[in-house]
Amino acid sequence: MFRRFMRKMSVLAGVAVLAVSGAASSADTIKIGSFLAVTGPASFLGDPELKTLQLYIERINADGGVLGKQLELVHYDDGGSAGKARTFAKRLITADQVDLIIGGSTTGATMAVVPLAEQYGVPFISLGGGIPIIDPVKKWVFKTPHTDRMAVQKVFGDMQSRGLTQVGLISGTGGFGKSCRQQALDQADEYKVEIIADETYGPKDTDMTAQLTNIKGADGLDTVLNCGFGQGPAIVTKNYRQLGIEVPFYQSHGVASKSYIELAGDAANGVRLPAAALLVAEDLPDDDPQKPVVVDYKEVFESNFDQSVSTFGGHAYDALMIAVEAMERAGSTDKAAVREAIENTSGLMGTGGEFNMSASDHLGLDLSAFRMLEIRNGDWALID
């Protein structure tokens, strides 16, 4: 550990010298900038995302890089704070002069940076889930995770097929939970479900029994949906079982990582959620065109890091692949050309599904990219 520390010190000294001399930009590398929530309440997003970027950039470089150049990752930890994200994004653009930005683990951090990307004209692929990132479309901004609208549609579709109509809603007050809650309220009519209770909890709350007690008391409750990420949904799940609420329980794709099951333990069994195919890679039918991609990513990730694969790292993988593929197609790192190439991405198979972007769709995934999963015996199970 000490040697790693010393290495960091020398790197730091090098960085300082570089920065002072102002010779930040060099022509023979392609600079990928990123700002991720590696610490803080959203660290379970940022941590696998950063690991994925580092790992795959190393692999791409070992294979000869992109356009004959090596990739260089410039990363800052925004701790999930939108304000910090903005500061670091500005640093990436103006000081580090990166060619492209991948980052923003959260919708909030992304939205804080959107005006900068637009102002300076830098291709920006976000890893945030919220729909406002790409709706309305912004010229320079793309994203890879499924939107919360898709997640809500998937969940409501499943409820509809099970004949559940009276929904109790509980959501986190962070950007993700807030946006997901809004989508649930907006989409309810179309799927003929009714939101009969609407409760919230803070990102650091440690007990949600009070809110769930209110939901439990709602007349005619058929099912409950929780919009949120982090440890919050795990506590909600535990409290849900503690209070003995019997109706089916849905989570959003915000909990699509093994750590949710580990935290919630047995209480997680029976919970349904929409998620990418990555979580059930091995269970996919062999003829599923997504299978090779997700199985490969899962194996690479899990053999390099001592932790289970999550869909969040997958979003970073997708973003990097889209960026690399677009640069190769554009034949340069010219920002405008790369932006246009990203917009023309088509048929690219990622961990989240097949990306087909266009001038009016800067995500390029459809509902088929989502699978409905149920947690059984502490593991994901594919149910459709």
Added chain:
Amino acid sequence: MGKLMNQRTGGLGLVAVVIVLLPWFLPNIFYYDVAIHVGINAIVAVGLNLLIGYAGQISLGHAGFFGLGAYGSGILAGTYGWHPVLALLAALIGVGVLAFIVARPILRLKGHYLAMATLGLGILVAIVLRAETWLTGGPDGMIVPSFEIFGWTLMGETTWYWIVGGLLLVTVWLALNIIDSPVGRALRSVHGSEVAAQVAGVDTTHYKVLVFVISAVFAALMGVVTAFYSGFITPDLASFFHSIEFVTMVVVGGMASTFGAIIGAVILTLLPQLLTGFDEYEAMVFGAILMATMIFLPKGLLPSLAARLRKGG
């Protein structure tokens, strides 16, 4: 007397020279951005130093006033389309009035109780900013329009650099004026011996309230500047940690030292930027530096160094 004049004019001159010459050493926009944040923090720290360093009254909640300034002007100018100048004035007056109202009950408290009450006040502001999503955009923040005046739009780092630099110079001048005046002596006597001040005819409550309001308005003004400069604000501006950062700037630089407060702001703004290279060790190193400074230089950098120099010379 002559020495004091030298310190005054010399110090002011030095600050002015640094502000004017610095742009030659800033390689790109990012460094301007850092310099602007240094300036903003320095102004808050100089104002807060009047309260903590000179009057001896701690506040762990000044980020609350900073956040209220930012959101007050941001909401009035953005959501309600007020002229930015009006929004600025309204935010400053609003914060001033609020500070005036809470100052009396709060400043009756001393020591840890005062620390606790100001801490609670600051956190309450942050909670409200987070919760009232319809007004503030919630935890993810809100966008603030540009500052327009006489048909000019204040945009870009270089413009704001000179604005903040000018404000810093004025702030330092005002702070030095206050300190070396009957008001300043009254403030310092509150710290030195409150009873002695009272029996000498100093209405200590009046001066404590006064300096509380002044430092709150300085913080609010910088909140306004931050909002219009960065165009994006989040409730983190009002967070407990941000309050602690302000206090730390004052204490690390040196209590009851205006130039010390500036140095504290420089160090504490640059440190996190330098420490980004440490990745996961960042928090550890930051905490260790904070502790070490306070243990080995409890009076803060500038006064401790000055004392050492005096001993040496």
Added chain:
Amino acid sequence: MLAEFLQYLFTGITIGATYALVGLGFAIIYNASHVINFAQGEFLMIGGMSTVMLTAMGVPLPVAILLAVAASAVIGIALEKLAIEPAKDADIVPLIIITIGASIFLRGVAQVIWGKEFHALPSFSGDAPVVIGGATVLPQSFWVLGVSIAVVVALGYFFNRTLIGKAMIATAFNKDAARLMGINTRFVLMLSFALSAILGAVAGILVAPITFTSYDIGIGLGLKGFVAAVIGGLGSGVGAIVGGLILGISEAMAAGYISSEYKDAVAFILILAILFFLPSGLFGTRGAERV
């Protein structure tokens, strides 16, 4: 209706007991040194995270708990020896910054050692809820309450019946006089940090199965414990316990009946109200100023 009320009440008592333990830790250190230890919350984190790590390594739970508590005590003593004692003559403000620096430091170290993920500790005796009057209570809540009561009783015995406990009270009352009476006040200071670290660690371990634990849970719980201590009157043991329960129950009631968004505001509204109208807390004594 009654079931809901009871549910909120049980929730409040459980979390309130945690606040009370943290508040007691604040009170003990404050009495011995007149330092508000802003790193108090980190002991909860260290207790919880060490237990999680040790059990993951295969250490049986009771042994893991003992080791984690002991580790916290050692860190508490180290904090006192390395950071507080060298600066004992400092003003209030530098001392506050030192303990805040310590808390950032400890959090940073924890993050490097244990990572940033949340961890769950298995409940001590299962997750099958007990139903009381229509409300449900987890068995872990009984652990929290039971151990808290046991700790409070043990502390009461320690302070009132043992020589060293009495020495600590004497030191709190008048340090110089205590020193003249032959009490080793430096030892008392060290002991108070060890004790409050133990209290924090116990609280952290008890709630880990309910709230989970991670490198940064100390900030929130620490602040709430601080509020509990001030509500009760800084330095008053009984006050900290009552303060903790009042805070926990008010929070749960506010979340249930008013608005879950403002649950966290309850603590700080309470503290402002108390400080404005009862500046020395519910059980604090007001020292007359000597001129």
Added chain:
Amino acid sequence: MALLEIDKLEKSFGGVHAIQDLSFAVSPGSVHSVIGPNGAGKTTLFNLITGLYTPTSGRILLDGRDVGGMPSHRLAAMGMSRTFQNLQVCMNMSAVENVMMGRHLHLNGRILPSLFRLPAVVRGDRACRERSLELMEFVGIQRYADAHASAMPYGALKRLEIARALAAEPRLLLLDEPAAGLNANETAEIDELIKKVADSGVTVVLVEHDMKLVMNISDHILVLDYGKKLAEGDAATVRHNPDVISAYLGAA
């Protein structure tokens, strides 16, 4: 009319009666001493007169006006000034600034003129500094003019407090044990100083343990014991009062 009149004054803390049924009057231009054993309530009496404590009952009349419980700074504006038994010097300021602080009432203490450093403020401060230096000379500590308060010896600080109290140009000056902790030489100097102050027309109320000093300079002596008046009169009367003798002998 008496400058200061105390009428049936009572003060208790909890159940403890610190001052009981105390009445006396101080006539203008006199040196009035309050003596008594430790714990007799002398400092409490001063704290009551100068507004640091609020009386439990009874009246404190300044120029015939009841000022009991009035805040200290307003009493100062009415011409009252004092020193403290335990030093209350602002250690975060220089010696001359401490004295200048004492002149606060005679300066413009409003914020805006100070904030913009208006010429009137600068002039006022300069005059104030000169007057303060004169006062330091008057009490005999002129050589500490540029010193920081924290660097001054105890005896000088005692005088500094007197200079600060005089800076307010009081009509009534309360001195709480000005000679405590001083050696015989220094005490004699303080003796001279108090006489000089009294001669300049300031009414002095003195609490002091040094009997020689008290007997030397007092026009009138009040003896307190357990918060009550034990005896009153000029030096000779008090010296021969049997109650006083027994109280002091008993205490000794």
